[in-house]
Amino acid sequence: MTTIERQRLTQYAHGGGCACKIPPGELEEVVSGLTGPGSPAGNAELLIGLDTGDDAAVVRLPGAADGMAAVATADFFTPVVDDPYDWGRIAAANALSDVYAVGGRPLVAVNLLAWPRDVLPFELAREVLRGGLHVATEAGCHVGGGHSVDDVEPKYGMAVTGVADPELLLRNDRGRPGMPLTLTKPLGVGVLNNRHKSTGEVFEHAVATMVALNREASAAALDAGAVCATDVTGFGLLGHLYKLARASGVTAVVDADAVPYLDGARESAAAGYISGGTRRNLGWVAPHTDFGGADEDTRLLLADAQTSGGLLIAGEIPGAPVIGELVPAGEHALVIR
Template identity: 90%
Template sequence: MTTIEGRRLTQYAHGGGCACKIPPGELEEVVAGLTGAPHAAPELLIGLDTGDDAAVVRLPGAADGMAVVATADFFTPVVDDPYDWGRIAAANALSDVYAVGGRPIVAVNLLAWPREVLPFELAREVLRGGLDVAAEAGCHIGGGHSVDDAEPKYGMAVTGVARPDLLLRNDRGRPGMPLSLTKPLGVGVLNNRHKATGEVFAHAVDSMVALNRDASAAALDAGAVCATDVTGFGLLGHLYKLARASGVGAVIDSAAVPYLDGAREAVRDGYVSGGTRRNLDWVAPHTDFGAADEETRLLLADAQTSGGLLIAGEIPGAPVIGELVPAGERTLTIR
């Protein structure tokens, strides 16, 4: 069941997936002053300071030197099928743990539901989708929290573990490191087209539900120390945060960036979210776009939902799309 009184699930939300996030510039203003001393502590290995993907805290006295990874992520419907939405939201929440080199071990559901508008059998399907992806990840589901809300929202708060000496951080990039991207771009514009027209893009769903587990393990095996995942702020937004945190610049070879089939057509046909345009506006003052046309710029800033990992290092099977370079007048350069 994906229609309710002639309406589709995505039509009950003002935005879809990670495109409904608060814009990066506004978010940074909100958290300004909430980072660093006196809030920092030696055991807090990753906190708010660089806007990394998850919090990591060293366990005091742990014999094996393990650390706890904590994150939360939730959003409005990105597709009309409630089961697929649950799978996508779960994969997206788990991704933050993988992005810092961790392993998820337990999660709790976060569910907002307009109980007088949408039937609860849809909510059950959403939760079933999340449960199945968590099971694939070897992550327990231990309950959760729900609220009656005007808009449906779903996600997870996830706890994982990691080794403090084997973390992937967004502030460890150095000039000369290649940049590898583990999933193609374009789910944002395809999801926007789906919301507007009802067209179903199975290959976009397949990309979003794919766990970043293997990519994270491959990055650690390759000795990588720097990575982030590509979600609501788009490739350019997340790369800008990584480069800024690391004190470096970055060059992107636009011809090497992979895209999902139909993504360029979706941009040409005007299915670009407001979130993607805000991403582009945010990075534009820090980017030399060279000869990149508007279509390419929008795709590079496309607000991804459950996107891949952007890793500073060469990873088997992942295309190298650029490299980190010494800091210059502009943080990002597109060639």
């Protein structure tokens, strides 16, 4: 076994993956009121910005052929798995997901790397970057360099630029009553990753779902005429669905029995492998949620902090389960039945 293989990267970070994000309630307080002014004459028109906490920024490019829009996003996090190559693949798929979540196509990415250079060998960093390049290449996205800093914790991700048709965007504020809710990846990577961090057990099926691109799901949503979607990442299914319901002025009803989970997720939740990020997610949405008869483990799994999760689409697409529907706004933004 080489030095690279012996390193447990998850032990060098206080959190893992998207579970290390700033809690949603705290983040909203920080960015409150920080939206920019309207577009000056002749400049690119901002189509999607900070207002509703959507997945990426989108601007209409003045003078571009066919009204082309540019999509911009950035995402990075601490190690979610111990294998550096897998971490790189997961982080890249997660960053690219923001472009797919608004109906865009990624064109070019730059790496974002923070590395404890006196603690971890650069051979590991190279493997992380190699993993990111592999997934970006799979997505047909160029990688054109990036930026690195010496840091006490390892972190990796990408800033991604893409393009989209401004008339065919997926937004989190376009949900309407009567729309079904479709989820394209199972939940549970958060508890499995936390178990991996605690025990060293490797869950290859969790890695496989995290490295899978949301490209086909995004294309299927657009083909189906969907106009509303978001991806499910660090704020969990309930957190991202709450943002969608709030932005759209509707109530979202979730059929808890219809939600798919990865093998071992329920057992891991019952065993207590719950991240702090997941508990903060649940605390944030609880005042806005009618949980019905859902038990504590179900509530936590629905709020499980996902890393590189699937798309949550207000509409039906082939091969993905319908887990609920949007209804007229009621007493609660979220209802679990």
